[in-house]
Amino acid sequence: MAKKKVFQISNALTEGLEETVTAAHNYNGELRVEIIPLKKIELDPENPRDLILSFEDLHHGLDKEDKDYSRKSEEKSSLLSLANSIHEQGIINPIVVYKFGDKYRLVAGERRTLASILAKKTDIQAKILDKKPNDLKISLLQWMENVERKDLSLWERLKNLEKIISSFLKCDNEGIATVMPVELSRLLGCSLPHAMNYCAVLKADNQVKELIRSNKIKNLEKAALLSTIKSNELKISAIEACLNGATLKKLKSLSSQDKFKKKFAIKTMNPRTQGRQASLVNLGSTKKINVARIIVDSVLKNEKLLHLNQYFSDLNWTDYNAINHAFRQLLKTLEQIEA
Amino acid sequence: MTKIIVNATHKGGEGKTTNSIMLAEYSALIKGLKTLIIDMDPQANFSGRYISMEYDPAYRGGKIPALHPDFEPETDSEWDGRSSIANIFYGEEVIPYPTAIPNLELLPAHSHKLQEAEAVTKNEVLEKVHLQLRRFLELPDVRGSYDVIIIDTPPSKGPLTIAAIKAASHIVIPAQMEQFSIEGIYGMLQLWKQESYYRAKENQIDLIGILPNQVRDIKLHKQFLEGLKLMKGVSDYVMPRVIKKRAIYTEILVEDANPKSIFELPKTNVARLEYEAACLYIMERAFTHG
Incomplete structure (x- = not known):
């Protein structure tokens, strides 16, 4: 009897449909951009600021x-x-505000707002949230705002990240390093490898962190690589290389020595399983005559085999053919002795 | 508030045009609502049902609307006598055509002009195309003249479909319960999602739902429909009405069909009952949501 037919929408398609609907529900209105008068924007007194310049200072x-x-000046x-650039081209990314009475309170974009006032603009593009997030x-x-900014240092990005993670996990500074790359990549909407790099750097020791803080290491990938090197010696030399401007590729090859032993061990544990x-x-075989010589010398140190010296006593150690011939003789003789 | 209902899916043959026709005729014939229909599809099938379309002498295979009944060559020196929805992309005036059905007016397609708008790639122009239909339908004159506007879209995810979605208050996605069609739903939901990100919360676009169309009594169709209904979140958007595959739905489209509309069949006719139920669901939803 023929097999009963069952038709099912594939898992991937099901997942895609479900995710799309959920995302549409959760984020509707998130990207709405409107143009609002600058005069209606005020700072949120509860948010910490970097600048002390106020809107009034610029208006008046x-x-x-x-x-x-x-x-202030x-x-x-x-x-x-x-x-100047706002005067020429306007702002590239809209600021973010939320409604507060008949005013708008700033969530992100303080510098852009101030500069727009300075550029004698009367209004500005803004994403408007319904309530304070x-x-x-x-x-x-x-x-998200800062990711766009080029002048932000790696350290500043890490500090931002720590804020995000601690409010996400509701934990203190100690707990920050426990965040999983998968969680982080979802949270930030970045790729998994990128999130893995951030996670590695969050776990970095003080030495590496200090170098990031002082802006001596600026590159996330390099910082992540340095944070994962286990051997102390290797780390010291890798850091030195990094500070001397080694490329990421170079650093990778340096740090791979850390893993060399492990790799070798795995290889010998898995003898070939295919074929006869x-x-x-x-x-x-080897191209290095020295290596051959070490083997011969070690074998001939064995007291029982001293008499085999005869095959090598007047060997020309620069002639590959001669060495091969001597080795074959040595093997044959050894086989006879053991038999 | 005028309701703007868009039938969209980028896969062809799902029943966008048929569904637009049914909705339009239900709205005008059964509900007696002042209804405007807009044909955004360069194929111009929707237009051809209500006015005569002519082959475009300048563009092989393309169609243009016939001369407008109000056109008077002696006095209208500024106007060539034809009008189509594509005019909005060229900054030209738009004049709806009356149809044989009372309360039903049409803004027909113009193949070549619509295809030109669809082919736009330059960013500044593209943005204009995307927003143009919405701007047009926001005009107080347009809003004030109609209760319902029904838009048929081309089988694509291009600028014309996007323009329709940006103008819409409600969307319907007709779909067969088959592999490629379900993949088409996915593509359409992406557009809906994107648009919902951009709309203000108080002015959200309402997805009325997926209308299972041309459903046959076979295992594949039944099981795919069940599968959709089991999906988290998606189930809310599978309409509780189903349109079966019936010859009458295509027979009614033939030029000298009699009767001309499904809603002129006897009230007890199965096909009429089936489509009436679907249209009622869509209309009620449109007038209670958004």
């Missing part, structure tokens, strides 16, 4: 009597180049 001009005058001039969301949004059963021992 700096006050020379202000006790922070010099710092420094901050203002640091915004000038951004203001929770800590995890704020840190994620700041992460072996019935003889192949002693192999």
